[in-house]
Amino acid sequence: MPHIVSYAQRGERMTTGQQRAWDTRWPRLGRQVAELPEGPLDVERWFGRRAPIVLEVGSGMGESTAAVAAAHPELDHLAVEVYKPGLAQLLLRIEATGIDNLRLLRGDALDLLARHVAPGTLREVRAFFPDPWPKRRHHKRRLVAPGFVALVASRLEAGGAMHLATDWEGYAEQMLAVCEAEPGLRNVSAQGWLPRPDWRPVSKFEQRALDEGRVVRDLRFTRREPCGWQDRSA
Numbered sequence: 001m002p003h004i005v006s007y008a009q010r011g012e013r014m015t016t017g018q019q020r021a022w023d024t025r026w027p028r029l030g031r032q033v034a035e036l037p038e039g040p041l042d043v044e045r046w047f048g049r050r051a052p053i054v055l056e057v058g059s060g061m062g063e064s065t066a067a068v069a070a071a072h073p074e075l076d077h078l079a080v081e082v083y084k085p086g087l088a089q090l091l092l093r094i095e096a097t098g099i100d101n102l103r104l105l106r107g108d109a110l111d112l113l114a115r116h117v118a119p120g121t122l123r124e125v126r127a128f129f130p131d132p133w134p135k136r137r138h139h140k141r142r143l144v145a146p147g148f149v150a151l152v153a154s155r156l157e158a159g160g161a162m163h164l165a166t167d168w169e170g171y172a173e174q175m176l177a178v179c180e181a182e183p184g185l186r187n188v189s190a191q192g193w194l195p196r197p198d199w200r201p202v203s204k205f206e207q208r209a210l211d212e213g214r215v216v217r218d219l220r221f222t223r224r225e226p227c228g229w230q231d232r233s234a
Contacts, residue, residue: 011085018088025091026104033080033107033116040118043076046103051076052123057109057143058130060205062090067201069102075123080105080112110148117155124161125152129205132168144175146182153184156223161188164219165200167209172217185221194218 014022031041044050052075059065059079069077079102081087087104094102105112130143144164152162162185166172176192179185188194196218206216 014085014088017092018085021091021095022084022088025095026087029091029094029102030087030104030106033105033112036112036116039116040121041112041116043078043103047076047101049076051101053078053121054124054126055080055113055117055122057125057127059086059090059104060129060203061086062093063203064128064201065090066093066097066099066102068199070097070099071199073099073101075101077102078105079103080107080109082106082108109143110151113151113155119154120157122155122160123157124163125156126163128163128165128200129167129203129209130164132166132171134168134170139174142171142174144171144178146178149178149182150184153182153223158225159222161220161222163197165196165216167206167214167216169215169217172219175219179219179221182221184224186224188220188222192219194220 043053054072054075055078056065057080059081060083062079065077065079069075079087079090081090081104084106087106090102090104127143131141133139133141149162156162162179164175164179166175172193180187196216202210209216
């Protein structure tokens with residue numbers, strides 16, 4: 001049975017610049033998740049080197065994604081997003097900055113993690129400001145649920161981390177409860193929430209949340225050593 005998707009379909013109209021970036025840069029820098037060959041993605045071949053891998057789920061318009069990748073050239077970054085104009089805008093940012101440690105995937109992050117990421121291979125998984133689906137009847141569509149968290153935990157290398165952020169209090173509390181219930185993960189903060197990291201740029205989306213008086217909460221969990229827990233993501 002297909003899983004419930006955590007994203008809403010949006011339009012695909014792009015600016016002239018976005019379309020140009022898509023036409024010229026997507027063939028080298030992008031992949032469609034649904035068109036990937038069976039088995040793990042050959043990340044080393046795609047990047048042309050071996051480096052720790054960071055996966056960002058839901059990169060939006062790519063403002064923070066590009067900045068963080070540029071600031072950490074020692075890491076290879078994968079961004080998975082469904083919104084085509086957002087990915088095209090991120091291609092423009094890559095073009096403007098000249099960074100070469102960022103690759104893009106269009107499609108469902110759960111499909112990518114389940115079918116094309118081998119266990120124990122990711123240094124970090126990030127999901128910043130996923131759709132909060134604020135109406136109660138839509139809570140089942142929230143990304144951060146037990147199945148997703150178990151899957152992420154299984155794909156992290158030992159000591160790897162999952163970093164989450166949201167400006168919706170109810171969703172933050174759900175994230176905390178779900179992550180603390182996952183035996184493969186350990187909260188790095190004894191207080192539950194993590195102080196906002198300086199390395200994450202304040203995007204327009206986050207600034208709007210702050211301007212509207214919402215509190216941004218960060219969570220960071222690391223994977224425990226493999227002994228003592230079972231991969232329950234399959």
